[in-house]
Amino acid sequence: MTNIAPETSEHFNIVIVGHVDHGKSTVIGRLYADTGSLPEGKVDKIKAICEQQGKEFEYAFLFDALLEEQEQGITIDTARTFFGWGSRKYTILDAPGHKEFLKNMISGASRAEAALLVIDAHEGVKAQSKQHGYMLSLLGIKQITVLVNKMDLVDYKEEVFQAIEKEYRAYLADLKVVPKSFVPISAKKGDNIVNKSEHMPWYQGFTVLESLEKFSKETPPVAQLLRFPIQDVYKFDHRRIIAGRITSGKLKLGDRLVFSPSNKTASVKTIELFNAEELPSEARAGQSTGITLDEQIFIERGEIVTHQEGIPPVSSLFRGNIFWMGRKSLLKGGKYIFRICSREVECEIVDIHRIVDTSDLGTQESPTEVGRNEVAEVTIQTKSAIAFDCYSEFESTGRFVIVDGYDVCGGGIIMEFISDEQEAYRKEARDRDIQWVKGEVKMVDRAERYGHRAAVVLFSGGSQGIVEAARKLEKKLVQEGRHAYLLDGENLRLGLDVDLAESGSREVMRRFGEVTRLLIDAGMIVISPINNFSAEDVQALKTLIHPAPVVSIHISGEEEAPSPGVDMSLAEVKNFEAAASEVVDKLKEKGILANILGSSSYCYTI
Numbered sequence: 001m002t003n004i005a006p007e008t009s010e011h012f013n014i015v016i017v018g019h020v021d022h023g024k025s026t027v028i029g030r031l032y033a034d035t036g037s038l039p040e041g042k043v044d045k046i047k048a049i050c051e052q053q054g055k056e057f058e059y060a061f062l063f064d065a066l067l068e069e070q071e072q073g074i075t076i077d078t079a080r081t082f083f084g085w086g087s088r089k090y091t092i093l094d095a096p097g098h099k100e101f102l103k104n105m106i107s108g109a110s111r112a113e114a115a116l117l118v119i120d121a122h123e124g125v126k127a128q129s130k131q132h133g134y135m136l137s138l139l140g141i142k143q144i145t146v147l148v149n150k151m152d153l154v155d156y157k158e159e160v161f162q163a164i165e166k167e168y169r170a171y172l173a174d175l176k177v178v179p180k181s182f183v184p185i186s187a188k189k190g191d192n193i194v195n196k197s198e199h200m201p202w203y204q205g206f207t208v209l210e211s212l213e214k215f216s217k218e219t220p221p222v223a224q225l226l227r228f229p230i231q232d233v234y235k236f237d238h239r240r241i242i243a244g245r246i247t248s249g250k251l252k253l254g255d256r257l258v259f260s261p262s263n264k265t266a267s268v269k270t271i272e273l274f275n276a277e278e279l280p281s282e283a284r285a286g287q288s289t290g291i292t293l294d295e296q297i298f299i300e301r302g303e304i305v306t307h308q309e310g311i312p313p314v315s316s317l318f319r320g321n322i323f324w325m326g327r328k329s330l331l332k333g334g335k336y337i338f339r340i341c342s343r344e345v346e347c348e349i350v351d352i353h354r355i356v357d358t359s360d361l362g363t364q365e366s367p368t369e370v371g372r373n374e375v376a377e378v379t380i381q382t383k384s385a386i387a388f389d390c391y392s393e394f395e396s397t398g399r400f401v402i403v404d405g406y407d408v409c410g411g412g413i414i415m416e417f418i419s420d421e422q423e424a425y426r427k428e429a430r431d432r433d434i435q436w437v438k439g440e441v442k443m444v445d446r447a448e449r450y451g452h453r454a455a456v457v458l459f460s461g462g463s464q465g466i467v468e469a470a471r472k473l474e475k476k477l478v479q480e481g482r483h484a485y486l487l488d489g490e491n492l493r494l495g496l497d498v499d500l501a502e503s504g505s506r507e508v509m510r511r512f513g514e515v516t517r518l519l520i521d522a523g524m525i526v527i528s529p530i531n532n533f534s535a536e537d538v539q540a541l542k543t544l545i546h547p548a549p550v551v552s553i554h555i556s557g558e559e560e561a562p563s564p565g566v567d568m569s570l571a572e573v574k575n576f577e578a579a580a581s582e583v584v585d586k587l588k589e590k591g592i593l594a595n596i597l598g599s600s601s602y603c604y605t606i
Contacts, residue, residue, distance in 0.1 A: 010217055015093040017136070018118030019128040023149045026058060026187040027118055028092055031208060034194040037083035058188075086213060114143035114215040116208070121160055121184070122153040125168050133168070134356060137175040138321045138375060140391045140398075140413055144172070144179045145211040152186040156199040180214060181205055221285035224248040225310030227389070227397050229341035230259075230303045234290070241272050241290040242299070244342065247396035249310075251291070252282040259303045260387035261314040261426075262547040263433040266293035296444040298547050302343025304387040304397060308434060312397060314426055316385045317350070319416040322376050322402065326409030330370040330378075330402070337403035338382055340414075341396065346383040353377040379418065385426065385543070390414050421536065425510070425543040432517075446523030450483045451594040454520045454548055457583065458538065459529045460566075461555035465573050466529045469555055472580040474527050480584075482593070484525040487516060489532060509537050513544030520548045525592070549592060553583055 018024040033043060050056065083090055093112055115136050119129050136144060146168060154160040165182040172179060183192055184203050191197035194209045206214060226249030234241045251257070255268045271280050272290035283289040304312055324330045330349060338347035355364050355376040370376040391398030391413035402410035447453050457473065459466040470486055477484035489512055493500075496515070497508055519526045530538060542550055552566040555573055568586050573579045587593040 010087065011089045011091065012114070012212075012215065012217060013091045013093065013112045014114050014116060014212065014215070015112035015141075016116040016118065017132045018147075018149075019120065019123075019126050019132075022118045022120040022123070022126075022129075023187050024116075024118040027116070027147060027149065027185070027193070027208065029058070030187045030190055030193050031092075032083055034190060035083060035085055035209065037085075085209065088213070090212065112139075112141060113218055114145075115141050116145055116147055116211075117179075118147045118149050119164060119168065121148050121151045121164065124164055125171070129168065130171055131356075133172055133177065134175060134375065135323075137172075137177050138323065138413065140395070142177070142392075143215050144177060145208075145215075146179050146182045147208060148182060148184045149187055151184045151191060151200065152189050156184075156186075156191075156197075158200070158202045161203075181211055183208055183211055221248040222250055224285070224394070226251055226306050227312070227394055228305035229343070229397065230299065230301055230305060231342045232301055233299070239270075239272075239292050240296065241292055242305075243288075243290040244305075245288045246283055246285050247341075248285045248394060249307075250282060250284040251305075251307075256308060257293075257305050258308050258311055258434065259297070259299045259305055260312055261385045262299055262303055263430045264297045264299055264547065265308075265434060266295050266297050268292075269294045295442045298443075300547070302341065302345075302386070304341065311430070312387045312389050312394075313417040314385050314387050314430070315417055315420050315423060316382045317379065317418040317420040318388065318414050319353075319377070319379050319418060320400065320412045320414045322370070322378055322410050322412030324370045324374055324376060324402075324410045325372060326404050326407065327372065328404065328409075329372075330376065330404075330410060332368045336409075338380065338386075338400060339403060340386065340388055340400040343386055345386060347402075348381050348383075349378055350381045351379040353379070377415075378412075381420070385420075385422065388414055388417075390417060422539060422543045424506075425513070425540050428510070429517075429544050429546065443521075443523065450523055452482055452525060452587075453592045454523045455525050455587070455592045456516060456520070456541075456545060456548060456550045457525065457527045457587070458541075458550060458552050459527070459555065460531055460533075460552065461557060461570075464557070465576065466531060466555050468576050469553070469570075469573055469579050469583075470527045470529045472576040473583050476577070476580045476584060477525060477527075482525060483523060484527060485519055487512075487519065487526050487528045489528070489530070506540075509533075509540045510544070513541045516541065517545050520545055525587075549590065551583075551587065551590060551592070553586075555579075 016024045016028060031037075050058075083092070117129070117132060117136070119125060133144075146165070148161050148164050151161065161182070161184045169179065169182070183206060184197075184200055185192040185208060186197070186199075187193060189199075191199055192203070192207045194207060196207060197203070227247045228249075228251065229244050229247065230242055231244040234243060251268060251271075253268055253271065256265060257268060258265050269292045271283050272292065273280060283291075306312060322330070330336075330352075332349055332352045334349050336347055336349070338345050352367050352370060353365075353376075355367050355370050355374045370378075387397075388400075389397040392415075398414045400412055400414065401408050402412070443454065457470075459470045467488070470488075474484050474486040489508075492512055492515065493508075496511055500507055516526050516528075533541075551568070553568045553570065554566040555570045557572060567590070568583065570579055570582065584593065
């Protein structure tokens with residue numbers, strides 16, 4: 001039987017997994033042989049090799065081509081093979097089943113759209129059968145067909161098949177995985193591989209080949225919502241080009257874009273290609289491209305570009321599944337580097353809900369560490385908010401890796417968005433910025449006119465002089481011709497907040513942040529003493545005005561240690577004019593103030 005897929009056929013990736021001795025390589029060999037998909041003479045060649053080595057021919061040898069693999073009788077690397085049938089071209093990924101090669105199995109399965117999982121009818125559901133089912137659920141593969149192989153060894157008994165199906169279907173249900181079907185087969189004899197088996201008249205379901213045809217093709221990336229992670233921002237001539245690779249969707253000239261997590265918006269002015277004689281009007285999924293915008297906005301590497309109708313979740317908190325490969329254990333409360341797309345940020349493992357030892361499938365509830373080759377369900381908190389997607393929605397923006405020191409030690413997928421304490425403020429800022437009515441004067445126009453970027457300077461510390469220091473800074477900046485304003489929260493309580501009975505309420509902070517946002521939009525440097533603000537208040541302020549730069553100045557009181565994590569620390573100040581000059585130098589150092597008034601040489605980063 002020979003069937004070659006037409007040139008216009010669609011492509012489909014399928015991984016086949018199973019216990020090392022359950023016959024998955026034999027399934028592939030028989031499938032290819034019975035569909036006439038092997039090169040001419042391939043079977044005869046392998047039979048001749050087997051005869052020379054004095055061993056019985058097995059269909060598995062058609063793909064276990066490496067001498068080391070044949071000698072050991074196990075597949076040690078992910079083998080990729082291809083065949084066409086009907087209107088499809090299939091890539092079959094034969095992933096290793098032995099526990100020592102688990103990482104190769106993960107690598108192979110991560111590229112698949114569906115899976116065939118093989119279980120030995122004679123041995124039944126083994127630990128590795130459950131392990132592989134768990135791994136497939138970990139990788140978010142939803143389409144699974146279970147093949148109960150070696151039915152000839154149990155005399156093709158229906159009750160054996162039904163017992164395995166009942167046990168394994170219940171296990172998959174706990175993982176929230178619903179298999180497409182269970183197929184009783186004998187790969188060695190060819191039962192229910194391509195043709196219906198005469199030995200199992202009680203089975204009226206699909207053959208293996210038919211089950212492949214029943215797998216549905218995922219929506220092609222270009223037809224999905226736009227996801228364009230920013231790799232970098234380059235300056236060429238007068239242009240600032242935002243570069244990256246479009247992972248899904250498409251964009252075209254004039255499209256209104258949203259940048260997450262900053263909530264900034266702008267429209268596509270040009271689409272750039274290196275050495276192109278004519279610039280394109282559209283860019284699509286899979287293309288590495290660059291764009292320029294109709295206005296200069298402050299955005300960073302790692303932000304995700306979308307259209308307004310498809311904004312990704314933004315949070316510093318989420319739940320994920322992780323496979324740990326580090327030599328040192330992953331620790332609850334441990335600090336690591338989190339990478340997703342082109343974004344890199346510090347993170348903490350807030351909780352380890354449970355782990356599954358991939359060697360024996362032992363489960364630990366609420367552990368404190370995750371060992372090598374263990375799978376864990378964890379809650380992760382990043383130091384700053386990031387944009388991402390759940391893996392079930394978008395693969396590229398739902399996968400992450402964990403770095404410990406300089407080594408990539410773990411990889412995983414995001415399973416669930418969790419609202420952090422800033423979500424209410426973030427939603428308000430997002431909705432407000434998208435609908436903001438803008439004038440013709442852009443932020444960069446004000447910056448060039450005033451000789452500085454809009455920013456916020458926060459004074460904190462145990463010293464009683466932080467208000468005086470803030471006043472002196474305002475005076476010095478205004479004397480230099482800068483546009484600065486001292487905004488003390490106490491002043492708002494006398495007017496805007498007079499109707500609020502509780503001084504520490506969320507609404508007080510919300511109003512303070514929105515007033516600050518207005519002054520920022522006017523291009524001003526806002527100066528504020530914040531000793532009556534909690535750490536949560538300060539974070540809320542940053543969320544409401546993001547991505548405007550915030551410079552934190554801590555003035556220590558007597559016998560007070562310098563505060564970590566601030567931009568500048570000053571000891572007990574006696575000369576406030578001198579302190580103001582030091583802060584001005586810091587603002588120049590951070591690129592907020594131009595070194596020469598009237599110059600546009602300040603660092604206005606896009």
